[in-house]
Structures are given as C-alpha cells and as structure tokens.
Amino acid sequence: SHFVSRRSRTPPCPGPILPAMFAVPRAIAQRIAAQRPVVSRAAAPALFCRGFATHKGQCHCGEVHFEVEGKPDWSAICHCSICRRTHSAPYAELCxxxxxxxxxTKGAESLSMYNVHGKxxxxxxxxxxxGSKVYSMLNHLGCKAVHLQNLTSPNHGADGKLHDDFKPSCHIFxxxxTITNLDALPKFETLPExxxxxxxQLPNDFHDTR
Known part of the structure; x- marks a missing residue:
C-alpha cells in the first residue's frame, strides 16, 4: 500500500487470526462471524492478519509524537459514558x-496520566x-487503546480518510x-463475545425507539 511503509523481508501472512490477547476459541470466532448482518458480511469484528507497518500519530499541538507497529488487534467505536465524557463527544474511535x-517518540516528558481516584x-x-488524548492503557485487557483521530500521515489517503487497516469493525456499548448511527457495522449492547x-446486538435505530 502507498499509505504505509513496510519493513524489508516481511514474511508472508499466515492468514487471518484473532488477537492472541483474547485467546478466543474457534467456536466463539464462528459465533461472532454468524452475528454479522447478512447485508454487510464485511461488518463483523475483524480477524486481522498481523503486519509490520509502522504508523505515526501525535497530539493536537504536536508536542507528543508516537508510533504504532503493525495493524491494530481491534478497532471499534465506543459509546460508553466514560469515553463520551472524556472526549466531550458522542463516541470515541479507538484501536x-x-x-x-x-x-x-517525542515529548514523553509532556505526557500526563489520569486514573479516576486511582481505582x-x-x-x-x-x-x-x-490536553488532547494520546492513548489509554487498558490494564484489564493488557493492551493500549490509541485514539484514531490522532493518527497522521501516512495513515490518511488523498481524500483524508484513514487507511483501511484502521477502519472500525463494530460499535460497542x-x-x-445518545445518537443513532446508520452505518452497516454491528452495534453491540455492551461488548462482543x-x-x-x-x-x-441492537438495531441501528435503538435510540430513536426509546
């Protein structure tokens, strides 16, 4: 892809796999796939093939720069009250x-950490x-969640859209x-299995019928 630079001697991809951090049995993966809307078979939570591309990002002012290695293990749009409040937005796009x-890679001394009541x-x-968010450490899942809108070139194409590697695969919570979203992605009441x-899963118009 012309959006990203890849390291030399990239081994052939062994095929789609689930993130090892979730260690999900094949039976569960099959149930997740079965939950996909028939009209949009590409909408289920993605089973990514691990790559070796390096992607760059930064905070709003550019004081803090960071890099992420490879494709994300997951990418989702979160509607939980915490994300809405900390982003002052109706949802947050995370990977x-x-x-x-x-x-x-730059400005580590300008990073500050916030944990609610230390709990x-x-x-x-x-x-x-x-004051812009850079990433969150999800200690209960053992991963870091990066905010998609902080990713910069070469992750965006000429149309300004994110590279396909980062497109969210579902809505969570x-x-x-508080708002209706009419895209074809599955919308989970809380989390996928x-x-x-x-x-x-919930219908697109869940918020219109309450």
Missing part, C-alpha cells in the same frame, strides 16, 4: 495494540500542553450512547 507496539482499570495518557461480552 487496540499490545503495549510494546505503541511507542512515544480505574484504565490509565489515560494525554498531552499536558494541549451502543446502548449507553471476543471481548468478554454477551454479543447481544
């Missing part, structure tokens, strides 16, 4: 990586100069949200 796949499962890192949820 997940193993901790050592996310590296701050939250998430450590949220943001730039203390401009849709029941907690691969993330430890019950996999219950």
């Amino acid at each position: 997940g990586y193993k901790p050592d796949s996310v590296k701050v 939250s499962k998430e450590d949220r890192y943001f730039c203390k100069v401009c 849709y029941a907690s949200g 691969a993330f430890g949820g019950d996999g219950k």
Whole structure:
C-alpha cells in the first residue's frame, strides 16, 4: 500500500487470526462471524492478519509524537459514558495494540496520566500542553487503546480518510450512547463475545425507539 511503509523481508501472512490477547476459541470466532448482518458480511469484528507497518500519530499541538507497529488487534467505536465524557463527544474511535507496539517518540516528558481516584482499570495518557488524548492503557485487557483521530500521515489517503487497516469493525456499548448511527457495522449492547461480552446486538435505530 502507498499509505504505509513496510519493513524489508516481511514474511508472508499466515492468514487471518484473532488477537492472541483474547485467546478466543474457534467456536466463539464462528459465533461472532454468524452475528454479522447478512447485508454487510464485511461488518463483523475483524480477524486481522498481523503486519509490520509502522504508523505515526501525535497530539493536537504536536508536542507528543508516537508510533504504532503493525495493524491494530481491534478497532471499534465506543459509546460508553466514560469515553463520551472524556472526549466531550458522542463516541470515541479507538484501536487496540499490545503495549510494546505503541511507542512515544517525542515529548514523553509532556505526557500526563489520569486514573479516576486511582481505582480505574484504565490509565489515560494525554498531552499536558494541549490536553488532547494520546492513548489509554487498558490494564484489564493488557493492551493500549490509541485514539484514531490522532493518527497522521501516512495513515490518511488523498481524500483524508484513514487507511483501511484502521477502519472500525463494530460499535460497542451502543446502548449507553445518545445518537443513532446508520452505518452497516454491528452495534453491540455492551461488548462482543471476543471481548468478554454477551454479543447481544441492537438495531441501528435503538435510540430513536426509546
């Protein structure tokens, strides 16, 4: 792809696999696939093939720069109340990586960490100069969640859209949200089974019928 630079001697991809961090049995993966809307077979939570591309990102002011290695293990649109409140937005677009796949390359001294009352499962890192969020450490899942809108070139094409590697595969905590989204992605009441949820899905117009 002309959007990303790849390392030399990239081994052939062994085929789609589930993120090892979730260790989901094949039977569960099959149930997730079966939950996909018939009209959009590409909409189910993605089973990514691991690559070796390096992608770059930064905070709003540019004081903090970071890199992520390879394709994300998952990518989702979160409607939970915490994400809505911390982003001052109706939802947050996130992608997940193993901790050592996310590296701050500039401005580490400008990063500040926030944990609600020191009891939250998430450590949220943001730039203390401009206040924009950089990533969150999800301690209960053992991964880092990167905010998609902080990714910069070469992740965007000429049309300004994110590279396909980062496109969200589903909505999570849709029941907690406040707006209707009419895309073809599955909308989980809480979480898909691969993330430890019950996999219950909601209709697009869930918020219009309450």
